[in-house]
Structure formats: structure tokens, C-alpha cells
Amino acid sequence: MQTVTSADGTTIAYDRVGAGTAGTVILIGGAFSHREFPSMVALAQALADDYDLTVLNYDRRGRGDSADSPGVYDVANEIADIAALVEAAGGQAALFGWSSGAALALLAAQAVPGVSSVVAFEPPFVVDPKDHVPPKDLADKLHPMIAAGKRNKTVRYYMTKVMGMPWLMVGVMRVTPYWKKLAATSNSTAHDWAVMRPYMRGQQLQAEDWAGVKVPVLVLAGEHTAPLLTKGAKAAVEVLPDAEFAELPGVSHDPKIPILAPAVGEFLTRAR
Structure with a gap:
């Protein structure tokens, strides 16, 4: 385990997997995920072994071995955490995000210098009012x-x-x-x-909110995932300046790493 210190003084823990020559990717988990989550561990190892990538697999603040900022829940802090990790990677890294981590990766790509590309797996954007919309309060x-x-x-x-x-x-x-x-x-x-709060209202995403994502983006959704998530993934592609969509066969929101890893690894090495 290694650590970085974010802009507000919060300690963020991460594992560095591999020492590849094809670039670095930072893995960003979703709700309830952490760096020792089996899928994240398996994805990190597959990207390192099969695609010669250096992988930083970290605990988002408030989980695992990372510290927290109790009562302070500001997206800017999590973006600053990613900025500290990009710096630890040598100033340039791609981002892979899963679920809410995918949305965070896209937000970070607009604000963090050195982000080279993004893979967003099933960002849970709710763009249809007929789907489940969380309560306003x-x-x-x-x-x-x-x-x-x-x-x-x-x-x-x-x-x-x-x-x-x-x-x-x-x-x-x-x-x-x-x-x-x-x-x-x-x-x-x-x-x-x-x-996620601004993007789960059952409203269409606005292109101006994502115009700052200047890097190549791959948005993924599983064949067997909830229709809500597929809608959100396709809606993201429509508003991002440089994005493509791919559907993973036989995959749900809990992905099969032997299917997910090739899609991620091939895109990241091609984008680089």
C-alpha cells in the first residue's frame, strides 16, 4: 500500500500494480467498492499482465485505508484526490470508472491536467423520468x-x-x-x-456540462444490465465531445473481468 495526500490534507491509499510501459490507469470504484473489492483487484491484475499497463487501484475517501472528511461531501475533493494520484503516476494517467466512479472519472477529466483518456463503465445517469429517480431530500x-x-x-x-x-x-x-x-x-x-445528485433527476444530460471532456472516452454497458444504465451510458456518448459506446456480451453491472478487461485494455492502449 502507498499513499498520497490530497489538497485538503486527506490521506488516500492505493496499490500500484505492475510497472508497464504502455501507460498508467487509475481505477475508480463505485458505491460500496474499495481497492480490495475482488473485481477491482482482478481488473487491475489483468490490465497489468495482459496490456503492460501500470495500474493505480485506490480507496476513494471514506473507505478502505483512505481517510475521510466527515460531514464534508464535495465533489471537488474527490477530483483533487484523483489529481494527487495523477501526480503520483508521473503527471499523466488514464481513468477507468465503474458506476458512480465512471461519472467521477468524467468530471475529473474536465478538471485534472494529465488525464489522457477515460473508460466509463455504466455511469448511473438517470435520464428518463419513467425510471427510478431518487427523492429530492x-x-x-x-x-x-x-x-x-x-x-x-x-x-x-x-x-x-x-x-x-x-x-x-x-x-x-x-x-x-x-x-x-x-x-x-x-x-x-x-x-x-x-x-451523482445532479445527474439522477430523470432529465437529459446537457452537452455544455460535459464540453470540457476533451480526451477520448469509451462508455461501456453490459448486455444484461438494467435498461436504466444502458440509457444513461448511451446518453453520455451523445453529449461527450469524443466518445464511443460498446456493449459487453454476457455482462451485467457486476462485470465479468475476462470480458471487461480486454475492452478496457485495448481502448486504453489504442487511445494512447
Whole structure:
């Protein structure tokens, strides 16, 4: 494990995987994800082994071994975290983002010098009012839960109210060993919501909000993912200046790394 210090003094932990000559990519997880999440570990190793990339796999603030800024949930801080990682990479790096991490990667590409390209896997933009739209007062309820240390309640609330998961499905997850890992990262969901709040309103994305993404972007969605996520991915391509879309066969929002890694690795090495 290595660390960098973000602009506000927060310590961000990361693993450096590989020492390739094809460039560096920073992996940005989504809600409840962290750098030891099995899919992130497997993706990092595959990109290093098969595509000669150096991979920085980090814990977003508030999860894993990274510190947090309790009560302060500002997207600018998470973008500054990425800027510190790009600096640690030597001043240039590509970004891979998954779910809310994909949206964060696109936002960072507008603000961080040295971002060379972006792969955005299923950014959860809600662009159709007929789909699940989180309540407007979500932060007013989420933040007090986190402040009170109600981790289990926070997981349930975020999964049902933001992610739109059925209560029954969440209830089944509650009795699995995996639930403890979700609860351990639950406080960080306020950071996810800070990223996604403007883009989950059931409204079309606006091109002017994304005009600053000047680098090549690949937006991915799985063949078997929720239609809401596919709509969001295709909507992103329509407003980004230099973007392409690809659908991954046999993949859902929980990706199969042997299918995801080639799409990511081939794009990043081609874009470079």
C-alpha cells in the first residue's frame, strides 16, 4: 500500500500494480467498492499482465485505508484526490470508472491536467423520468444516518432509494456474509451521492456540462444490465465531445473481468 495526500490534507491509499510501459490507469470504484473489492483487484491484475499497463487501484475517501472528511461531501475533493494520484503516476494517467466512479472519472477529466483518456463503465445517469429517480431530500436523510453511525440502515437506504433495488433483494443480502463489507463502506455513500445528485433527476444530460471532456472516452454497458444504465451510458456518448459506446456480451453491472478487461485494455492502449 502507498499513499498520497490530497489538497485538503486527506490521506488516500492505493496499490500500484505492475510497472508497464504502455501507460498508467487509475481505477475508480463505485458505491460500496474499495481497492480490495475482488473485481477491482482482478481488473487491475489483468490490465497489468495482459496490456503492460501500470495500474493505480485506490480507496476513494471514506473507505478502505483512505481517510475521510466527515460531514464534508464535495465533489471537488474527490477530483483533487484523483489529481494527487495523477501526480503520483508521473503527471499523466488514464481513468477507468465503474458506476458512480465512471461519472467521477468524467468530471475529473474536465478538471485534472494529465488525464489522457477515460473508460466509463455504466455511469448511473438517470435520464428518463419513467425510471427510478431518487427523492429530492435524499441527502437530508442520508447524512444524519451516517453521522449517527447507523451503517446497516445507511446501506438499506442507499440501495433502495438511490440504486432502486427492491426491498426484498436488499433483505436477502442482509443475511449474507457480504453485508459486513457493505456496511464497512456505507459512510462513503454520501460522497457517491455528491457526485451523482445532479445527474439522477430523470432529465437529459446537457452537452455544455460535459464540453470540457476533451480526451477520448469509451462508455461501456453490459448486455444484461438494467435498461436504466444502458440509457444513461448511451446518453453520455451523445453529449461527450469524443466518445464511443460498446456493449459487453454476457455482462451485467457486476462485470465479468475476462470480458471487461480486454475492452478496457485495448481502448486504453489504442487511445494512447
